[in-house]
Amino acid sequence: MEPGWVRDQLPAQPPEHPEPHAAVLADLDRVIVPALTQWQHPGFFGYFPANTSGPSALADLVAAGLGVQGMLWSTSPAATELETHVLDWLAQLLGLPERFRGRGVIQDTASSATLCALLAARERAAAAGAALTVVASQEAHSSVDKAVAIAGLDPGAIVRVPCDARGRLDAAALDEVLAGLDGPVFLVATVGTTSTGAVDPLEAIGGAITGRDVWLHVDGAWAGTAAVCPELRWVGEGLGAADSYVTNPHKWLLTAIDCSALWIADPTWLQRALAITPEYLRDAASASGAVIDYRDWQVGLGRRFRALKLWFVLRMIGAQGLRAHVRRHVALGEDLGARVRAHPRLELVAPVELALVCLAHRDGDAATQRLLDAVNAAPDLLATHTRMGGRLVLRVAIGGVRTEQRHVDRLWEVLARAA
């Protein structure tokens, strides 16, 4: 697809007269769909998955039709209460600590969730008259840098904690870093890094921050929802020490973007950071303190009814269905990992984490680039890359709603031939 091709197919002037639905659908098929990266294709292995599903789409249709705006509890009580409720359901399914019950909110993206957590931590620090230091590992997501920039903190001032060879934050190094800092800290730990899916040692991190003025924010955007499976609950072990936690049902949990779940143990600081109440937004319910006004838990003011899609998904698919969905991908990831391990010219550059397989050609970056090019030259496959210790890495993120064994077989066929 050449830049500008889509725009060239469309009239330069807006339509004056109404056109029939069929005409728009014809252009959808002719111009738009061929120029999309098909995230729902079963051969899509890039970035992280962005699951959608029938229940989610039906719920979005209901939300579009109801057309309510849940900025305040009073502007649609059910929109607020259902959101709190389904996030409590999800917290139970993931085995999250009790302190997060009743404290969930849906954000558009994990980036916004991390920004909100940072703003809350900054507010708590400011109340103590202190400046905040941000600490994160080298492998923390770029949204940490973006949040720091938005909040007006110096991006260069993020203190980086080294990682071990697998990309996990080094808890002993963290202890040293914290010992050398004065004042309050905003610490980001990651459950499932974007590069290789590495899981930071939350239990050890919890030990390192004990007795220190640290706001621990845990970013489990992709990996966190895997905890719906009891055997994968380990991804959330140690969350008891977290002040805030984000994981995205819109990645691997069948709920279409945007649905990023943020829990915040003490939302008071977030509300203090974000509540601005002009006269036209005052009402008795808010003044009573008995309700949540989610406008004070996010950047924007207006809100779509996003809880509906999580509700439809949790009910129509059920915990059993969600577990089967995740387990299928984890099994496919293990299978692909075993094939890479057994191949003489390929190697795993990191352990298979859940359903993320990171591999390289033994002959070096040029050979790995040729693997990538071969995969992406196939019209039915897509993979993306990262770097690990300077080395080019081919990432295979398995998680498509319709991805089955035969699609991984097809990927392997191309990889093995190119290798």
Added chain:
Amino acid sequence: MEPGWVRDQLPAQPPEHPEPHAAVLADLDRVIVPALTQWQHPGFFGYFPANTSGPSALADLVAAGLGVQGMLWSTSPAATELETHVLDWLAQLLGLPERFRGRGVIQDTASSATLCALLAARERAAAAGAALTVVASQEAHSSVDKAVAIAGLDPGAIVRVPCDARGRLDAAALDEVLAGLDGPVFLVATVGTTSTGAVDPLEAIGGAITGRDVWLHVDGAWAGTAAVCPELRWVGEGLGAADSYVTNPHKWLLTAIDCSALWIADPTWLQRALAITPEYLRDAASASGAVIDYRDWQVGLGRRFRALKLWFVLRMIGAQGLRAHVRRHVALGEDLGARVRAHPRLELVAPVELALVCLAHRDGDAATQRLLDAVNAAPDLLATHTRMGGRLVLRVAIGGVRTEQRHVDRLWEVLARAA
């Protein structure tokens, strides 16, 4: 609706097994819909409208089904190009300056748009080694305060420019304020204030900022889209001096929330403020500079395909249909305004602006409160309030998709009886 009622109707435990769609729809009707404020009801006159429509809902269904994620041009070229294209169409329909062509982006809310504009202005100021001063009128939207707080500027440091008796920023006072300030300024002007719909004098503001280092951001969240009607183009007169402009199709232009249109004349500053590019997001298209990566134009990273709904609406309703929609509400507003003006016990506390009617009882706030209570006691009506010069004001924002003369007649019947 008592706080907690909705949650009390729902099981405390998440569902283990899949449930049929019909069971979810039954609970939707039983628990959710009765506990919603019906923003699409034709008797909803509160806040500002939040239009939805058939074309918009159909497009949201398509977006949910396609499930693409347009963070980068390459992650779905059509999602990016259609967005730029429909915002150019909208810019033409609204008669916006040429400098905004190709420079539009869809945000979730006007609050996020204003934050982005502030971040861009802060970046431009920082490049010149200077701190930014924020200037806005007393009637500017609370999102300005929220953006200032998020960006880490001192909320108390917003310099307020007085308004005239109608709530419009006083351009002569602005000139004095600017003359007394050193360094770069972020100035917010409003086209259609939230309280009373007042339109700041953009032409005079443009004169006041000439030759000064001012980033002019114009907030036309509600009123701006009225410019689809040639006879209402005056709401956008003077936008030639603006660096950024936001107006929300999701309020009065038949496109369901969230669809807030932001144009930014020089997006370079926004990109410098927000672009963070880790290895896993690098690609050839982005590196070429020939494409837009909208992740650098917003707070979040991931993006839904929101351009689809604006495309469906513009095509299936057409410029003619949009104009008829706006004109109907403006006529209804004029009609209601005339009735208030003619009533011995009621008065308009501000001129009718487009389709927003602000009224009060001549006997004072207690009597006006009784008017509000009477309206909101009716199950088929809703109105909200504000204060103007300390005085309680009943706001009637006309703009519902199905609001007709008979619904305004019904509101008037209740108002006149209570008066």
